[in-house]
Amino acid sequence: MKKLWNWFRRRELESNLDRELQYHLDRRVSDLVASGVAEGDAKRMASREIGGVTQVQEEVRDIWLTRWLRDFAYDMRFSLRAFRKSPSFTATVVLSLALGIGASTAIYSLVDQVLLRPLPVSEPQRLVLLNWKGEQVYGGFGSYNLMSYPFCREIGRQTAVFAGVLCRAATTVQPSTGGMQRPAAIELVSGTYFPVLGVRPALGRLLNDGDDDGRSPVVVLSYDYWQTQLGGAGDVIGRKILVNRNPMTVVGVAEAVFRGIDVGELPVLWMPATMAAKALPVDPVRDRATLWMQVFARLQPHVSAAEAQAQVQPWFRGMLEEDTRLAAFPKITEERRRRFLASTLEVIPSPQGHSKLHRTLAEPLWILFAATGVLMALACLNVAGLFLSRGSARGRETSTRFALGASRGRIGRQLFADSFLLALAGGTVGVLLAPVAVKTLIAFLPSAVAANGLDAKADPRLLLFAFGASLLTGVLTGFAPAFQEGRAALMSSLRSRVEGASGLRLRRLLVTLQIAFTLVLVTGAALFSRSLNELLARGPGFQTSGLIAFHVDPVTNGYEADAANRLMARIRDGLNASANVQTVGIAAWQLLSGGTWNNPLTILARERIATDRSIHLNAVSPGFFATLGARIVAGRDFEPRESLAESERRVAIVNEAFVHRYLRGQNPLGVRIGIGFGTNVKPDTEIVGVVSNISYRGMREEWEQAYFPLVSDGFRRGAHFYVRFRGSSAQGMDTIRSVLNDADPTLSPGYVRTLDEQVNRSLSTERMLAALSGSFGTLALLLSLVGLYGVMSYVVTQRTREIGIRVALGATRSAALWLVLRDALAMVAVGIVVALPCVWVLGRLLEAQLYGVKPTDPATIAAAAGILSVGAAIAAMVPARRASAVDPIETLRFE
Amino acid sequence: MLILQVVSLEPAHGYGIAHRLEQISRSVVQVQQGSLYPALHRLEQKGLLAAEWKPSETGREAKFYSLTRAGREQLAAEKDSWAKLTGAVQLIFDEGAKS
Numbered sequence: 001m002k003k004l005w006n007w008f009r010r011r012e013l014e015s016n017l018d019r020e021l022q023y024h025l026d027r028r029v030s031d032l033v034a035s036g037v038a039e040g041d042a043k044r045m046a047s048r049e050i051g052g053v054t055q056v057q058e059e060v061r062d063i064w065l066t067r068w069l070r071d072f073a074y075d076m077r078f079s080l081r082a083f084r085k086s087p088s089f090t091a092t093v094v095l096s097l098a099l100g101i102g103a104s105t106a107i108y109s110l111v112d113q114v115l116l117r118p119l120p121v122s123e124p125q126r127l128v129l130l131n132w133k134g135e136q137v138y139g140g141f142g143s144y145n146l147m148s149y150p151f152c153r154e155i156g157r158q159t160a161v162f163a164g165v166l167c168r169a170a171t172t173v174q175p176s177t178g179g180m181q182r183p184a185a186i187e188l189v190s191g192t193y194f195p196v197l198g199v200r201p202a203l204g205r206l207l208n209d210g211d212d213d214g215r216s217p218v219v220v221l222s223y224d225y226w227q228t229q230l231g232g233a234g235d236v237i238g239r240k241i242l243v244n245r246n247p248m249t250v251v252g253v254a255e256a257v258f259r260g261i262d263v264g265e266l267p268v269l270w271m272p273a274t275m276a277a278k279a280l281p282v283d284p285v286r287d288r289a290t291l292w293m294q295v296f297a298r299l300q301p302h303v304s305a306a307e308a309q310a311q312v313q314p315w316f317r318g319m320l321e322e323d324t325r326l327a328a329f330p331k332i333t334e335e336r337r338r339r340f341l342a343s344t345l346e347v348i349p350s351p352q353g354h355s356k357l358h359r360t361l362a363e364p365l366w367i368l369f370a371a372t373g374v375l376m377a378l379a380c381l382n383v384a385g386l387f388l389s390r391g392s393a394r395g396r397e398t399s400t401r402f403a404l405g406a407s408r409g410r411i412g413r414q415l416f417a418d419s420f421l422l423a424l425a426g427g428t429v430g431v432l433l434a435p436v437a438v439k440t441l442i443a444f445l446p447s448a449v450a451a452n453g454l455d456a457k458a459d460p461r462l463l464l465f466a467f468g469a470s471l472l473t474g475v476l477t478g479f480a481p482a483f484q485e486g487r488a489a490l491m492s493s494l495r496s497r498v499e500g501a502s503g504l505r506l507r508r509l510l511v512t513l514q515i516a517f518t519l520v521l522v523t524g525a526a527l528f529s530r531s532l533n534e535l536l537a538r539g540p541g542f543q544t545s546g547l548i549a550f551h552v553d554p555v556t557n558g559y560e561a562d563a564a565n566r567l568m569a570r571i572r573d574g575l576n577a578s579a580n581v582q583t584v585g586i587a588a589w590q591l592l593s594g595g596t597w598n599n600p601l602t603i604l605a606r607e608r609i610a611t612d613r614s615i616h617l618n619a620v621s622p623g624f625f626a627t628l629g630a631r632i633v634a635g636r637d638f639e640p641r642e643s644l645a646e647s648e649r650r651v652a653i654v655n656e657a658f659v660h661r662y663l664r665g666q667n668p669l670g671v672r673i674g675i676g677f678g679t680n681v682k683p684d685t686e687i688v689g690v691v692s693n694i695s696y697r698g699m700r701e702e703w704e705q706a707y708f709p710l711v712s713d714g715f716r717r718g719a720h721f722y723v724r725f726r727g728s729s730a731q732g733m734d735t736i737r738s739v740l741n742d743a744d745p746t747l748s749p750g751y752v753r754t755l756d757e758q759v760n761r762s763l764s765t766e767r768m769l770a771a772l773s774g775s776f777g778t779l780a781l782l783l784s785l786v787g788l789y790g791v792m793s794y795v796v797t798q799r800t801r802e803i804g805i806r807v808a809l810g811a812t813r814s815a816a817l818w819l820v821l822r823d824a825l826a827m828v829a830v831g832i833v834v835a836l837p838c839v840w841v842l843g844r845l846l847e848a849q850l851y852g853v854k855p856t857d858p859a860t861i862a863a864a865a866g867i868l869s870v871g872a873a874i875a876a877m878v879p880a881r882r883a884s885a886v887d888p889i890e891t892l893r894f895e
Numbered sequence: 896m897l898i899l900q901v902v903s904l905e906p907a908h909g910y911g912i913a914h915r916l917e918q919i920s921r922s923v924v925q926v927q928q929g930s931l932y933p934a935l936h937r938l939e940q941k942g943l944l945a946a947e948w949k950p951s952e953t954g955r956e957a958k959f960y961s962l963t964r965a966g967r968e969q970l971a972a973e974k975d976s977w978a979k980l981t982g983a984v985q986l987i988f989d990e991g992a993k994s
Contacts, residue, residue: 016958020958023910024909024932027953051930059932060936063933
């Protein structure tokens with residue numbers, strides 16, 4: 001430490017030392033003069049006695065600073081000076097690295113936030129998620145790993161392995177504190193939620209076991225909601241907040257760092273699951289057969305997830321047995337019962353909590369992260385190439401230093417300092433770029449809600465990652481030229497102006513590798529953009545332009561059933577009466593939202609069968625298909641009287657995929673179906689029509705679908721209106737707003753958006769992959785072409801004389817041009833050949849993310865190789881033209 | 896150790912120390928003047944010596960070194976071990992003389 005301090009006050013130390021030594025010399029001289037020595041002799045004698053002032057100074061300096069530290073400081077200074085002298089070189093290197101580091105830091109930030117970061121709770125590594133593995137016979141709602149509330153209470157008694165068990169479900173409500181209201185995410189949780197997670201309150205208290213009694217209309221607010229909506233008011237405890245117009249009492253605010261256990265969702269408040277009826281249209285709390293919550297547990301200390309899993313199986317099997325004896329248990333086939341009883345309970349370590357994003361984004365994000373890794377490697381290769389060319393330009397300087405007695409290690413260290421400094425600079429610029437990049441990335445993420453939960457702040461781990469990445473780059477790039485320099489033969493390089501062939505060989509190798517890496521990235525980009533184009537070209541099976549959808553949920557707006565029906569009728573009639581509205585269709589469930597209502601069906605055709613997988617179901621109004629522009633290919637649409645509640649006749653429309661899978665070769669019309677698969681299901685609903693395939697869950701899926709009439713007094717869950725209009729979509733939006741305003745000025749629709757936008761949202765992952773892999777591919781192309789250009793320029797400089805002689809001997813200009821181009825294209829060809837097997841292997845990993853194109857699609861790979869070759873030809877053309885313009889007389893005279 | 900001993904008598908500057916060493920040891924110990932300053936600076940770095948600039952006997956500013964507390968302890972320790980060593984050597988000589 002003291003030595004470092006010396007570094008900063010070295011000027012003061014130096015002057016002090018000078019004074020001290022001067023004093024010594026002066027005294028010695030005056031003493032000697034006094035004893036009768038002549039002044040000149042005295043001076044010489046004094047200086048001889050002390051052994052040379054400079055040597056003493058050097059020796060003392062070594063004491064102030066250790067040797068290597070001094071050298072390092074000198075290296076840094078020297079490097080800085082050199083960089084100032086060649087700004088274009090420096091800029092290229094820093095920019096290459098900044099792009100590589102910026103891209104990988106940005107993607108890593110997403111990987112970290114979405115996939116890796118543990119929850120901000122105490123000891124997150126002891127958290128596990130409980131998953132029902134095997135046959136399910138119960139229905140439910142929500143996404144993934146669903147369990148019932150009673151199950152959560154019962155497994156909470158397994159205290160031998162679990163220190164605590166909690167359950168939670170996410171839903172969307174209309175919270176209101178008096179002002180504007182907007183739908184917001186909340187979590188319905190067990191009283192154990194906060195204690196088991198170990199979250200602390202910022203204010204008041206959190207929920208606890210006492211709130212599970214079903215008589216506690218209380219909520220805990222999130223810190224963000226408290227700050228933004230309530231201005232961080234200190235007297236918020238005890239205030240009432242409306243949840244779907246039900247008054248709830250605020251008892252506390254959670255600590256700021258805690259934002260629920262689903263990254264990407266920001267619950268504004270937490271309320272007891274036992275109060276679910278206030279937030280949901282149903283009350284599933286007491287029902288064993290409704291699966292709607294995720295169940296987490298905290299392991300006892302020193303119990304592993306595997307041990308816990310083994311220990312709870314007997315209990316779980318007992319519970320299954322008991323379930324089958326319950327009166328409410330669905331009647332199912334023997335086979336199915338056997339599979340149900342063979343189910344197991346999985347205990348999955350989940351320090352990151354639970355999130356839909358984990359599932360949908362894990363693979364795309366890792367793919368992109370791998371792509372940035374390749375990009376980073378490319379940047380390193382590029383920088384190494386640049387260093388090599390600089391090394392050969394500085395060959396004479398280096399040789400001179402060798403000749404003056406510099407050690408190999410010393411020169412290697414100097415080069416190392418060069419790359420270290422540049423990597424640091426590149427890293428800094430990259431880290432500065434990263435937040436901007438992350439912000440852009442988040443915009444690509446699936447839902448608007450997801451954007452709220454993620455931030456673009458660079459956290460310490462991210463910085464560490466960037467720093468590590470840039471240092472690694474420094475080491476890697478520093479290694480190549482240092483190795484090169486170390487080998488350079490001293491005498492030969494001093495004597496000749498031409499650098500040995502080994503440097504050129506190394507640089508050719510680097511460029512070839514760059515070409516190979518680039519082909520991998522460009523092919524990936526081409527595959528993703530083709531997938532996206534395929535999806536867009538295929539479309540959702542209906543006409544999206546001129547279509548707007550919006551959602552109205554009367555219940556969360558405080559309507560009772562009858563009033564809700566009247567409201568919906570008013571909206572429908574208002575729309576139909578508007579001049580620029582052509583038709584209106586209503587559906588119970590939204591299209592292209594990523595979710596569906598689904599259930600297996602029982603089909604009674606020639607024989608009674610149950611579908612082998614869940615059918616996607618929806619309830620729609622008459623005219624819904626016509627509004628979308630989907631064709632009725634057989635039979636007919638629903639009739640208005642069939643959507644009356646008192647309608648005797650039960651009818652359904654299925655899609656072509658359904659017919660294809662279950663009713664091939666039969667007349668589907670008149671076949672009867674029923675929802676569910678148990679032996680007690682009555683297939684009493686008649687298929688009256690077949691509709692063309694339309695995308696329901698997402699753009700990729702072609703799935704079996706069945707539609708039922710939307711019963712006109714069944715609006716309890718709210719409904720999604722699909723409006724086909726004339727004119728601009730802005731006018732369409734205005735019409736919809738005014739109709740809604742006329743119907744009820746306080747009504748807030750869940751969303752109003754065009755179907756084109758809905759399609760875009762539904763393709764956000766594909767879009768992200770295509771856009772990002774595209775930009776990575778472009779960057780890679782740029783980097784490798786810069787590398788190629790650099791090598792070719794060098795080659796031309798080296799061969800100027802040869803070319804001059806050739807031209808003098810009668811070679812044509814185009815022959816000279818070709819000489820250089822051939823060289824470049826050879827490198828490209830080798831690069832492509834090297835890359836092809838990699839493309840073939842890596843392509844397989846992408847398969848799940850592609851649509852309508854094989855990962856080994858020859859046309860795509862050929863196109864990528866073509867782009868690369870053309871780019872390479874252009875990059876090589878510039879030096880090649882210079883070669884063809886060589887004036888033979890000039891060259892030879894110069895020799 | 897010799898430097899510490901010289902400085903322990905009174906604060907001294909580099910030239911003075913060199914001079915004194917030569918005088919005291921009656922020119923037996925010839926201190927290479929070139930290695931004196933590095934030694935002084937090393938001791939200062941180690942915190943055994945403290946230095947300050949003040950006017951010397953000729954009136955010019957000179958850098959005076961003095962012992963710090965750590966320096967004094969170090970000197971005592973070294974004197975002690977030196978005494979032990981010389982004592983032991985003496986014993987061996989005495990023994991050799993007897994036989």
